[in-house]
Amino acid sequence: EAQVTQNPRYLITVTGKKLTVICSQNMNHEYMSWYRQDPGLGLRQIYYSMNVEVTDKGDVPEGYKVSRKEKRNFPLILESPSPNQTSLYFCASSLSGGGDNEQFFGPGTRLTVL
C-alpha cells in the first residue's frame, strides 16, 4: 500500500531532551516536507526537501533540523525541544516539487513538550 508513515504517533517529552520523528514514504517521491499544525494557524511548513541531500527552510524552521540521506526517509530532529514546539506534526511527500503535484500526508505526530 502506497503510504507515508510517521513514528511515533504520540510523544510526550521534557524541555531540552533531543528527539527525532521518523517519516518514511514508499512511493519513490522526490519531494518531502514537514509541517506543524496549530489551532487557528493552519499548517506551516518547517522544512522541505526536493531530493536526496537537498533541503530548504520553510516558514518556521527555527528549532528544527532535517536530513535527507535517502529518498524514502525524512526525519525531523528537535535538538532541544521547548514547550512552544508542542504541536501536531505532519510529514508529506509528492512526486516532485512542481506545483501540479498533490501531497500525500502521513497520519500526524502529536508532540507535547513539558
Add this chain to the structure above:
Amino acid sequence: AQKITQTQPGMFVQEKEAVTLDCTYDTSDPSYGLFWYKQPSSGEMIFLIYQGSYDQQNATEGRYSLNFQKARKSANLVISASQLGDSAMYFCAMREGDTGGFKTIFGAGTRLFVKA
C-alpha cells in the same frame, strides 16, 4: 510574500445543499498549484482537488469543484449536495514553482458543519 487567506473560520450548510468555501491567494510566481484538503475530526489530511495556474478550465472531482478566478486570485471550493460526512476542516493550499522555491503554504482553514 506568498499568502493564502481563508476568511470564513466556520460555515454551516444544510444537508443536500451546496456550499462555497472561500480562498484567496497572493503570489508573484507565474507557475503555481492550488489545492484543497479536508481534515475530518480523526485528523488525517485528505486531498480533494487541484487547480494549476495555467489551467483554462475549473477543476472538478465528483461533488467538488474549484471556482478559479485568476485575475481576482481566488480559488473557492464548491461542494455540491452536502452530506453529513462533509463536516470537517477544509484547507486551501498553494505550491509555488521554481520562482517561489517550491514552498507550500496553507490557509488557516474553514470548519464546515453540515446540518441534518
